Amino acid sequence: MSAMNEMSRDRPASGWRERLHSIIFESDTPAGKVFDLALLISIMLSVLVVLLDSVQSIRTRHGELLLALEWFFTLLFTVEFLLRLVAVRRPLAYVGSFFGIVDLIALVPTYLSLLLPGTQYLLVVRVLRLLRMFRILRLTEYLEESATLRRALWASRRKISVFLLTVSTLTVIIGAVMYVVEGEANGFTSIPISIYWAVVTLTTVGYGDLTPQTPLGRSLAVLVMLLGYGIIAVPTGIVTAELTRPMRANVTTQVCPSCGAEDHDADARFCKRCGAPL
Numbered sequence: 001m002s003a004m005n006e007m008s009r010d011r012p013a014s015g016w017r018e019r020l021h022s023i024i025f026e027s028d029t030p031a032g033k034v035f036d037l038a039l040l041i042s043i044m045l046s047v048l049v050v051l052l053d054s055v056q057s058i059r060t061r062h063g064e065l066l067l068a069l070e071w072f073f074t075l076l077f078t079v080e081f082l083l084r085l086v087a088v089r090r091p092l093a094y095v096g097s098f099f100g101i102v103d104l105i106a107l108v109p110t111y112l113s114l115l116l117p118g119t120q121y122l123l124v125v126r127v128l129r130l131l132r133m134f135r136i137l138r139l140t141e142y143l144e145e146s147a148t149l150r151r152a153l154w155a156s157r158r159k160i161s162v163f164l165l166t167v168s169t170l171t172v173i174i175g176a177v178m179y180v181v182e183g184e185a186n187g188f189t190s191i192p193i194s195i196y197w198a199v200v201t202l203t204t205v206g207y208g209d210l211t212p213q214t215p216l217g218r219s220l221a222v223l224v225m226l227l228g229y230g231i232i233a234v235p236t237g238i239v240t241a242e243l244t245r246p247m248r249a250n251v252t253t254q255v256c257p258s259c260g261a262e263d264h265d266a267d268a269r270f271c272k273r274c275g276a277p278l
Contacts, residue, residue: 017086021257036132039129040130042073042077043126043130045069046070051124053066053070054121074111077103077126078107088256089257089258090274097273099131103129109122152239152242155242156235156238156241160238160239163238170227175192175194175196175198176194178197181214182194186212186214201221201225202225203232204232257278259271259274
């Protein structure tokens with residue numbers, strides 16, 4: 001009996017909710033394609049409004065108009081987000097998905113600006129919503145490559161974590177040594193400041209705001225620079241090794257009607273995230 005209830009819960013919504021899901025989540029219907037294209041245009045216009053609002057001369061002349069447009073797009077995307085929650089059978093599962101989190105974060109800055117003025121400029125995060133373009137325009141080849149890259153990064157996570165821990169340990173040691181060698185008289189006023197110098201030098205950025213003055217300090221800086229060139233190649237090699245493995249994905253534009261998950265295999269019959277039938 002419980003199994004039947006579970007299957008009933010996972011079954012796609014019927015009636016108006018099914019129609020709503022088809023329009024909002026699917027791009028293989030005329031109504032869905034129109035909705036998605038309108039959404040993409042709205043996202044690009046909202047980001048353009050934020051960019052223009054950051055220009056002092058434009059903000060002085062058209063500040064009220066830009067503010068009105070900013071709230072218009074925010075309310076529009078808020079309604080869209082609520083409709084997405086209504087269209088799926090598991091709203092919390094959708095909120096926990098990648099695009100669910102992106103959609104939610106894209107709404108927060110405008111409301112947060114009521115308490116912290118200036119945070120509305122973080123609305124540029126909405127540009128992440130344009131990643132839906134590959135699914136909307138049915139560019140399955142790009143979806144496949146995106147899935148391959150994501151899997152390669154995920155497969156490399158342990159090696160990269162160990163690498164980052166090793167680099168962090170080196171920067172602490174190098175920073176402490178440089179603090180002892182150079183001292184406060186040469187600008188290395190503390191170990192944290194020296195660690196900052198070590199990070200900037202090790203990554204070959206070299207701002208130049210802090211430089212060693214003693215011969216020993218400069219010799220150490222040369223070693224750190226040379227070490228930096230070798231270190232930069234390590235994560236690239238790790239990810240490249242994973243990319244060369246036979247792990248090509250074959251994904252589809254199908255969206256789960258239960259939790260809103262995307263990037264399913266082309267031959268999938270059930271959602272890989274919640275198990276609902278596709």
